[in-house]
Amino acid sequence: MATGRTHRPATRSRGIPEATVARLPLYLRALTALSERSVPTVSSEELAAAAGVNSAKLRKDFSYLGSYGTRGVGYDVEYLVYQISRELGLTQDWPVVIVGIGNLGAALANYGGFASRGFRVAALIDADPAMAGKPVAGIPVQHTDELEKIIDDNGVSIGVIATPAGAAQQVCDRLVAAGVTSILNFAPTVLSVPDGVDVRKVDLSIELQILAFHEQRKAGEEAAAAAADGAGPVATTRGESESADKGPDGDVPAVMPA
Numbered sequence: 276m277a278t279g280r281t282h283r284p285a286t287r288s289r290g291i292p293e294a295t296v297a298r299l300p301l302y303l304r305a306l307t308a309l310s311e312r313s314v315p316t317v318s319s320e321e322l323a324a325a326a327g328v329n330s331a332k333l334r335k336d337f338s339y340l341g342s343y344g345t346r347g348v349g350y351d352v353e354y355l356v357y358q359i360s361r362e363l364g365l366t367q368d369w370p371v372v373i374v375g376i377g378n379l380g381a382a383l384a385n386y387g388g389f390a391s392r393g394f395r396v397a398a399l400i401d402a403d404p405a406m407a408g409k410p411v412a413g414i415p416v417q418h419t420d421e422l423e424k425i426i427d428d429n430g431v432s433i434g435v436i437a438t439p440a441g442a443a444q445q446v447c448d449r450l451v452a453a454g455v456t457s458i459l460n461f462a463p464t465v466l467s468v469p470d471g472v473d474v475r476k477v478d479l480s481i482e483l484q485i486l487a488f489h490e491q492r493k494a495g496e497e498a499a500a501a502a503a504d505g506a507g508p509v510a511t512t513r514g515e516s517e518s519a520d521k522g523p524d525g526d527v528p529a530v531m532p533a
């Protein structure tokens with residue numbers, strides 16, 4: 276019978292805010308890098324800078340862990356690594372299944388960073404019968420017919436979905452019915468799950484769209500700054516009369532976004 280599936284993240288029961296939980300992996304990554312360099316202690320400012328977080332926020336986050344550091348010394352790196360790992364449930368091994376072993380699923384299977392962070396890829400599952408038995412990252416792909424048995428045999432509580440969007444909900448339903456309670460969804464679709472099941476969605480195209488928004492805003496600001504700086508002299512050097520670039524009341528004309 277499954278052993279991992281009844282474990283809920285301790286963070287919820289301890290009342291740590293979700294936003295703090297989301298920052299814990301950032302601290303852990305920065306702390307792990309310090310630990311690898313045998314740095315014994317770190318100040319909140321240094322750690323905040325390394326994690327890309329505001330230092331007051333970091334101190335507040337750590338207060339939820341009961342970790343306050345020592346004035347003039349800072350935080351003990353090894354102890355914080357242990358504390359955060361424990362809060363995130365990383366002191367135990369989490370078997371993970373990946374469903375949909377195409378371009379993305381195979382890349383994820385080949386990513387060494389999961390295992391080193393305690394996420395063992397227990398099985399790879401795909402609906403294509405031609406893939407069954409073929410090794411990817413040294414693990415033979417298994418057919419979806421086996422999904423329920425695989426989840427049960429391996430005590431899997433975390434499933435990764437890398438199927439086409441149209442198949443994702445059905446895969447999700449099967450994973451949940453088989454006992455999976457956390458899903459990392461890469462398919463570009465919104466999954467519905469019952470209470471008690473957590474879904475995290477990764478969508479690189481959304482991240483790119485957000486960057487595009489910021490790029491557009493920066494371009495607009497640059498154009499506005501250039502127009503403000505150069506309204507007078509530029510107009511003159513272009514051989515246009517100064518008044519031609521100004522509104523009727525002498526205002527600098529509005530700059531339209533590019």
Ligand SMILES: NC(=O)c1ccc[n+]([C@@H]2O[C@H](COP(=O)([O-])OP(=O)(O)OC[C@H]3O[C@@H](n4cnc5c(N)ncnc54)[C@H](O)[C@@H]3O)[C@@H](O)[C@H]2O)c1
Nearest residue numbers: 375376377378379401402403438439440442462477478479
């Ligand atoms: N989140 C992101 O940033 C991101 C980035 C790239 C791709 N994607 C998404 O990831 C998914 C996979 O992309 P890809 O390029 O690897 O596609 P792909 O076509 O190479 O692979 C999809 C795999 O899923 C399998 N599959 C189809 N239906 C299935 C089912 N019901 N059960 C199990 N397996 C099934 C197919 O046999 C195939 O091997 C797509 O939904 C894509 O849009 C997301």
